[in-house]
Amino acid sequence: MSVFIDQQTRLVVQGITGRDGSFHTRQMIGYGTKVVAGVTPGKGGQLFDSVVPVFDTVADAVRETQANTAVIYVPAAVAASAIFEAADAGVPLIVCITEGIAVLDMTRVLPYLHERGARLIGPNCPGLISPARSKVGIIPGNICRPGRVGVVSRSGTLTYEIVHQLSTQGLGQSTCVGIGGDPLIGTNFIHCLSAFQADTETDAVVMIGEIGGTDEQQAADFVQQAMTKPVIGFIAGQTAPPGRRMGHAGAIISGSSGTAAEKMAAFARAGIAVMKRPADVVPLLKERL
């Protein structure tokens, strides 16, 4: 078992013929992901790389290929619309890689998904990977190894850094999930922690948070109340000044709220081992496994 994706994942790629979409579709196929369809309006009927059928709409793609997961690489201006379309086509898992969706668009997207029972991962995220099984998104497959550590993170390259430390020191991963750096996201830390707690192939979880919001504090409460598996935590942005967006739209200290110090304290109170730097991940995990 793994979390959210596995060998049963049948993927439709929205924006498959675009620059990013085509590059990452080839990467995903190379990794073994079952990419069953692509969507680019106006290019329905074509074949991508002579293999993957392209449709004009997600509804057509789902009807013809039984796709059960969608990944979105379309430009920001049309990304919210792409999420609506995937949900409307009945896709239960939607992964949005695109960065730059307006927050007010997300206030309308999220209730729409909720009513249809669809799960969104992202937006503004690297997607997810279950090593040696399936990858949906842009996480480089070559840095991951199959194993029993779950990873959940608001970041992209920082996740790669920490996964790289795990893999090179003999700790493989069950699933790595990038939940995204925006203030409004579809899947939060608690959703992922809960899935890892239930997953029989995950023994421990690494949670990588950052400044901004209170998702990590709520996750810490959840760990204390509902998790028996060890959790290791990291917070990026200890040196970030208040009131400035640190690259990610959601990484901002508002007034005195959302600081790294307050999140690290919440982790410590909940019994989460707090990493002071990325290189602490393996020693802290080994102490607890």
Added chain:
Amino acid sequence: MNLHEYQARDILRRHGIPVPPGEVATTTDEARAIAARLGPGPVVVKAQVHAGGRGKAGGVKLAANPAEAAAHAAKILGMTIKGFTVRRVLVAPAADIASESYVGIIVDRTSQRPVLMVSAAGGIDIEEVAARTPEKIHRLAVDPRYGLLAHQALGLALKLHRDIAQARATADIMQRLYAAFYAVGASLAEINPLVTTRDGAVAALDAKIVIDDNELDRRPEIAALRDTSAEAPSEVAAREAGLTFIKLDGAVGCCVNGAGLAMATMDLVKYYGGAPANFLDIGGSSNPQKVVSALQIITADASVRAILFNIFGGITRCDDVATGIVQATRAFPLQVPLVIRLTGTNEELAVQILTQAGFPALTDMDEAVKQAVAQAKAA
């Protein structure tokens, strides 16, 4: 993107919210002329900068007549408030205030909805009220599918006014503020204070609007309100080059791909006893030109004593970054030491390119940060 008070007032006025008159001056003569136009009676002269606490800093002054307005403008124009130089003042009639309250809208991350906040404790720092007496703030999460409903607005307005006519006027203002919030793509819109005057009218005396940067591409009329003179020149240059850059006080210049890794790199600089000079995310694309721009921006800061590259190649190709470093250092020789760490996609090629150009390349993040901190201290 922050808007100035006068820009926010214009937006509210366009949405039918009562806003007292007032005009912007960039010179003392203009301030005098506006005060004269506004007629007899006192005026306020208010600094237009992207900083709170303008009053405490001496940036808001009451003037009895046009001559005094000009004198205040002379002092306020050019003044520095929290690092921002004042280039404009708003001149507005002094209001005859009977009561002050607060009305604001934000997007709440937990409920994932726009939340209206009101408080009868207006005219002061709402964050302070939230921290000290949270019971004085009333909150309502709005369902974005239906918007702020009339009875919801009136229910909140009745927390601010006993008089039903004033409550109705305030409820109408709240619904208009909610409409404006979505219309301009705001992440924050507040009226502080919302005042009642002695003749019973309700009006928005001061306003603050922050626009979600992700809205700007599709709202050119809002993007045009950006005041680049109110921003650090290095940050303007970075934005134009497609980089995210925030200047800090330390000596170790940082150039990293990805926001999370960039923050973690800054934190590690501090962990090893140094101080980061900046946050800089070169983004996920493989474009040597971005590296050139990044180095230009970092080296323009005289307090930088060493530069650290930390690249984890996923989509970003290490060889592209290496090529960018070589191109940039050929175009303008660096005056400070450079420490480069690259790992991931095309790492071997990158090391080869850098070694040929005489730059040592590291693969371990901790080792690179330690070296950068040591070199910044030695310089």
